[in-house]
Amino acid sequence: MFGFSFRPKKPSTAQTAKERLQILLAHERANGDTPDFLPMLQRDILEVVRKHMQIDGDAVDIKLERSDDLSSLEINIEMPSTSSRKT
């Protein structure tokens, strides 16, 4: 009771701050000053998909989630309800 507790130790907020910065800065330093590639990626995907089917300009949605050891890029392409294939 005196001086210690049985509860698992929560990381201090300072530790949390340091870890958040380490993850973020690792990404920012790696990407440097290169222009944002995501808008370009989105345009390219749109172009490729349009070769094969008709979709709207805003039918491609890109999401990015970063964590310490893994980043995931989620690309959603909204298909037209009646898939109108180009011939």
Next chain:
Amino acid sequence: MSKVIVVTSGKGGVGKTTSSAAISAGLAMRGHKTVVIDFDVGLRNLDMIMGCERRVVFDFINVIQGDAKLKQALIKDRRLENLYVLPTSQTRDKDALTKEGVKAVLDELREEFDYIVCDSPAGIERGAHLAMYYADEAVVVTNPEVSSVRDSDRVLGLLNSKTFLAEKGDGSAVKAQLLLTRFDAQRSAAGEMMSVQDVLEILAIPLLGIIPESTSVLKASNEGQPVILDDTSGAGKAYVDAVGRLIGEQIEMRVNAGEQKRGFFQRLLGRTA
């Protein structure tokens, strides 16, 4: 009718981003659909204070330049239903902001949101100018310290002359209110710090709130939580009051202590709450 509120100060480091995060979260907690926009192009930080830095894909500049749709750039807060963050670009510079671009984005946001909170960068250059330009109201964040008060006075001059409302020339003006931050009642009482009345006398604008100097502000920023969500925090409670006044409620002005000193038993048990 939606409202655009700029959080500005002139001087850096006085608590603009902390206040923007707290005020926008406070408005959302009261059920108002709110978006907070980072205007500090190239030095993005609102995302860290809001704790959404890992979820930034597109940003304000992408939207202005037509590279992304607004709904792609808006980040929905995971704690509060009505809260959204519009982050800025970390790689571009402030020249990417244009008056027309900012207007177009704000007009689109006005259709959907009750409150649009603009987190201004420090200084009085392009970013700060555009953050305040279309504002209906301003929260002027000031520390009870000579350079901060002087810079706030300069910013008040700009709000009265270099904004859309001021330039209309029909007598309309941006409604500016003072948010006094990092206030220490003990030091003020001891005469080591200007009093609330001293600052009000100099700046001559209505007082929105007094945020006490508080250790919980750093803790909140460490964790990426707006400090208003910490109901044990004196600063958090003071922001709750300030948000109430911002939406027109009559709330008695009180100077909260930062935090209660931990009592003997709490220290003995090592409690950090």
